[in-house]
Amino acid sequence: xxxxxxxxxxxxxxxxxxxxxxxxxxxxxxxVAAIFGATIILLWEMIVRIYGVPTVILPAPxxxxxxxxxxGSILWxxxxxxxxxxxxxxxxxGAAAAVLTAIAIDxxxxxxxxxxxxxxxxxxxxxxxxxxxxxxxxxxDWQSKAAVVVVMVFFPILVNxxxxxxxxxxxxxxxxxxxxxxxxxxxxxxxxxxxxxFLFNGLKITTTLALIGAIVAEFFGSPTRGMGFRISTAVxxxxxxxxxxxxxVAALAGTLFYGLVALIxxxxxxxxxxxRT
Amino acid sequence: MTExxxxxxxxxxxxIATGDLLPILTVLLVIVAVWYLGAIRMNASWERDQAAxxxxxxxxxxxxxxTLTQDRPVLPAPHQVAVxxxxxxxxxxxxxxxxxxxxxxVTLSATLAGFAIGTGAGILxxxxxxxxxxMDQSVMPWAVASxxxxxxxxxPMVIVVMASAGITGLLPKAVIAAxxxxxxxxxxxxxxxxxxxxxQLDLMRSWSASRPQQFWRLxxxxxxPYLFASLKVAIAAALVGTIVGELxxxxxxxxxxxxxxGSYYGQTVQIWAALFAAAILAAALVALIGAVERxxxxxxxxxx
Amino acid sequence: MSVxxxxxVSLTFQTADGxxxxxxxxxxxxxxxxxxxxxxxxxxxxxxxxxxxxxxETPTAGRLRVNGMDPDAARRAxxxxxxxxxxxxxxxxxxxxxxxxPLEIMGFSRADRAARIDRVMELVELSxxxxxxxxxxxxxxxxxxxxxxxxxxDADILLMDEPFGALDEIVRDRLNEALLALWRKTGKxxxxxxxxIPEAVYLSTRIVVMSPRPGRITRIxxxxxxxxxxxxxxxxPEFIALAHEVREGLREGHSYD
Numbered sequence: 003x004x005x006x007x008x009x010x011x012x013x014x015x016x017x018x019x020x021x022x023x024x025x026x027x028x029x030x031x032x033x034v035a036a037i038f039g040a041t042i043i044l045l046w047e048m049i050v051r052i053y054g055v056p057t058v059i060l061p062a063p064x065x066x067x068x069x070x071x072x073x074g075s076i077l078w079x080x081x082x083x084x085x086x087x088x089x090x091x092x093x094x095x096g097a098a099a100a101v102l103t104a105i106a107i108d109x110x111x112x113x114x115x116x117x118x119x120x121x122x123x124x125x126x127x128x129x130x131x132x133x134x135x136x137x138x139x140x141x142x143d144w145q146s147k148a149a150v151v152v153v154m155v156f157f158p159i160l161v162n163x164x165x166x167x168x169x170x171x172x173x174x175x176x177x178x179x180x181x182x183x184x185x186x187x188x189x190x191x192x193x194x195x196x197x198x199x200f201l202f203n204g205l206k207i208t209t210t211l212a213l214i215g216a217i218v219a220e221f222f223g224s225p226t227r228g229m230g231f232r233i234s235t236a237v238x239x240x241x242x243x244x245x246x247x248x249x250x251v252a253a254l255a256g257t258l259f260y261g262l263v264a265l266i267x268x269x270x271x272x273x274x275x276x277x278r279t
Numbered sequence: 280m281t282e283x284x285x286x287x288x289x290x291x292x293x294x295i296a297t298g299d300l301l302p303i304l305t306v307l308l309v310i311v312a313v314w315y316l317g318a319i320r321m322n323a324s325w326e327r328d329q330a331a332x333x334x335x336x337x338x339x340x341x342x343x344x345x346t347l348t349q350d351r352p353v354l355p356a357p358h359q360v361a362v363x364x365x366x367x368x369x370x371x372x373x374x375x376x377x378x379x380x381x382x383x384x385v386t387l388s389a390t391l392a393g394f395a396i397g398t399g400a401g402i403l404x405x406x407x408x409x410x411x412x413x414m415d416q417s418v419m420p421w422a423v424a425s426x427x428x429x430x431x432x433x434x435p436m437v438i439v440v441m442a443s444a445g446i447t448g449l450l451p452k453a454v455i456a457a458x459x460x461x462x463x464x465x466x467x468x469x470x471x472x473x474x475x476x477x478x479q480l481d482l483m484r485s486w487s488a489s490r491p492q493q494f495w496r497l498x499x500x501x502x503x504p505y506l507f508a509s510l511k512v513a514i515a516a517a518l519v520g521t522i523v524g525e526l527x528x529x530x531x532x533x534x535x536x537x538x539x540x541g542s543y544y545g546q547t548v549q550i551w552a553a554l555f556a557a558a559i560l561a562a563a564l565v566a567l568i569g570a571v572e573r574x575x576x577x578x579x580x581x582x583x
Numbered sequence: 584m585s586v587x588x589x590x591x592v593s594l595t596f597q598t599a600d601g602x603x604x605x606x607x608x609x610x611x612x613x614x615x616x617x618x619x620x621x622x623x624x625x626x627x628x629x630x631x632x633x634x635x636x637x638x639x640e641t642p643t644a645g646r647l648r649v650n651g652m653d654p655d656a657a658r659r660a661x662x663x664x665x666x667x668x669x670x671x672x673x674x675x676x677x678x679x680x681x682x683x684x685p686l687e688i689m690g691f692s693r694a695d696r697a698a699r700i701d702r703v704m705e706l707v708e709l710s711x712x713x714x715x716x717x718x719x720x721x722x723x724x725x726x727x728x729x730x731x732x733x734x735x736x737d738a739d740i741l742l743m744d745e746p747f748g749a750l751d752e753i754v755r756d757r758l759n760e761a762l763l764a765l766w767r768k769t770g771k772x773x774x775x776x777x778x779x780i781p782e783a784v785y786l787s788t789r790i791v792v793m794s795p796r797p798g799r800i801t802r803i804x805x806x807x808x809x810x811x812x813x814x815x816x817x818x819x820p821e822f823i824a825l826a827h828e829v830r831e832g833l834r835e836g837h838s839y840d
Binding site: 135218 | 515
């Protein structure tokens with residue numbers, strides 16, 4: 003009996019989406035995605051209320067919204083600590099280091115052949131495991147979290163940048179040779195601009211890595227602020243709405259970060275076929 | 280600028296050519312050398328403190344020797360980690376709580392379970408997305424958005440919530456691993472299933488091939504290279520997920536738990552040994568998928 | 584005083600399937616102001632020879648001199664401009680930016696660069712398109728920009744490797760006309776590789792017919808046609824006789840076997 007309204011909402015949303023999917027306009031596409039999301043949230047709220055799911059298992063979206071509003075300053079402090087100080091700093095340092103390293107080993111195919119397989123290997127490892135070690139070296143505060151992020155983002159960006167520097171074809175190199183261009187001119191005017199699409203590919207995938215690294219690193223030791231700290235302590239107190247509120251902040255921050263990088267990518271690589279379609 | 284050069288995918292080395300062994304070994308050697316120097320430097324201050332308190336003068340060879348054999352070094356030397364690994368693997372009965380093999384098995388079982396679920400779900404959803412416009416438009420944006428939710432960050436919550444519902448042990452960790460491996464497989468499979476170009480699909484239609492026939496004979500085979508690339512990413516992610524899932528207080532089994540207890544009790548060698556065990560596990564899993572990939576693609580004539 | 588001089592030039596590539604004789608014993612003298620076409624089937628060495636002149640390949644035997652110098656010295660002295668079959672323009676630079684590129688590398692001043700860009704764009708009839716990006720232009724216009732880029736730094740020699748091969752016939756005709764007019768105006772020495780007999784006969788003062796296995800010169804034909812050549816010249820008996828001679832040369836080199 004109580005399942006009826008739930009089924010109704012679900013089927014209603016589904017039917018609406020099936021109908022809207024026929025028109026392939028930007029507006030209907032956005033609508034379909036929005037309706038899907040809204041239906042899930044609505045179903046979530048209904049299931050929690052109708053079946054009386056305890057808050058310690060799954061809080062209702064309305065409760066989460068309340069927690070969000072009530073804990074604004076805490077959420078902001080955590081955001082600054084984890085995202086701005088930990089994740090962003092680490093990401094910027096890691097990216098700069100990776101780009102410089104890629105340029106440094108550019109002239110040595112020997113070093114490239116040695117470093118890249120190791121880089122691919124390290125990129126697949128559970129890097130978060132070094133968090134306790136880095137906390138030991140850099141202390142509890144955001145510096146150790148930034149250090150974890152640096153290690154996490156360094157190799158994926160390095161691999162992408164090296165691939166990008168290799169991306170120029172033989173004809174372009176011959177043209178540079180025909181103008182007797184020195185190494186520096188060819189690097190600055192041809193290979194670096196050509197490497198940008200690859201670099202931004204790496205930058206985009208590492209935005210989530212940076213976020214995750216900063217938050218998880220805080221599980222291993224943190225001053226009394228930070229998203230990882232808040233999540234683990236709130237879980238300990240069974241304050242699930244606050245945990246979910248932190249998750250919402252993390253998801254929003256992640257989307258914003260990714261969107262920002264994508265925007266810069268559009269400006270820098272405006273010429274790439276993928277940006278023109 | 281040729282489109283091909285611009286659109287070239289990031290190269291993935293499937294195999295290490297013999298010509299690469301020397302550069303790799305050289306770089307590894309340099310890393311080990313720097314590591315030793317780092318260990319000496321970082322452990323030296325504690326050693327000097329101890330010597331000052333005991334009123335002993337330390338010669339340089341003495342200092343170097345002591346920094347590389349500390350019980351709780353700030354940075355363990357490579358040989359200390361190697362010994363720690365060896366003792367954890369071969370020095371304990373496999374079923375003991377101090378055996379790295381036992382902990383590795385706990386982590387591995389949850390990883391494989393989660394990987395299987397995540398991969399299965401990813402493939403099924405990908406097939407649905409490719410064949411249904413409404414699924415494509417509703418699910419894909421949210422699948423992308425779901426990646427912005429740092430699942431690793433809420434691992435503790437998932438564990439605690441499931442524990443309060445009475446579910447403990449392998450399943451909560453498998454859930455985290457499944458979620459993390461789901462997305463790479465979904466994206467890779469969708470991309471792969473959509474690989475056949477218009478010309479191939481037109482050819483199929485000219486033979487009046489039904490949708491299932493198109494799927495099994497064209498889309499699925501062409502998606503395999505992308506699927507295998509995603510599987511490698513997915514299994515690495517599943518392993519990380521499992522390890523983080525072992526971090527919340529109360530976990531006593533698994534490599535993540537080992538890492539955590541090492542960090543609580545200041546047992547640096549234990550931390551590093553557990554970390555290396557996890558690294559070896561990750562490498563082995565990715566290599567396994569790589570081997571399956573090589574065999575499968577070779578039989579299909581799709582080797583690069 | 585010859586601009587390009589080749590004596591007994593040979594180039595052998597060592598490949599996994601054994602040595603490949605891309606060039607064998609090539610002798611050729613190119614005088615200033617010559618328009619020399621190289622024609623022959625795939626593998627006859629015409630591109631390899633052009634690249635050797637440009638110091639993009641190194642002969643394994645013989646003597647090759649460009650402007651009296653070793654080809655690599657000539658390259659470093661920026662003695663030639665090179666045009667490939669693909670325009671190879673940078674999509675992140677405008678047309679003006681692309682033409683400016685070699686000038687920036689060679690250290691010309693800003694005012695100098697602007698003047699040169701205007702001049703060469705007018706030569707190839709692309710004036711006004713300086714602000715456009717390469718992907719906004721057609722293939723023919725992109726190739727014209729590529730030629731302008733090769734002319735911008737006033738090298739005496741222009742080396743062109745099948746520059747119009749990727750374009751349709753009508754565009755090709757117009758560009759042939761434009762290239763000839765440009766040659767008459769600037770008096771440069773041009774080395775031109777092509778697959779097309781009519782194109783070779785229409786453009787050149789000398790036609791070098793080459794054949795493969797090993798790559799060698801079969802015959803060198805001096806063209807009696809006047810420098811002023813409307814497109815209609817292709818229907819005259821002199822033109823047809825010349826084309827016939829080229830075809831004979833190709834047959835001689837077993838190009839049709």
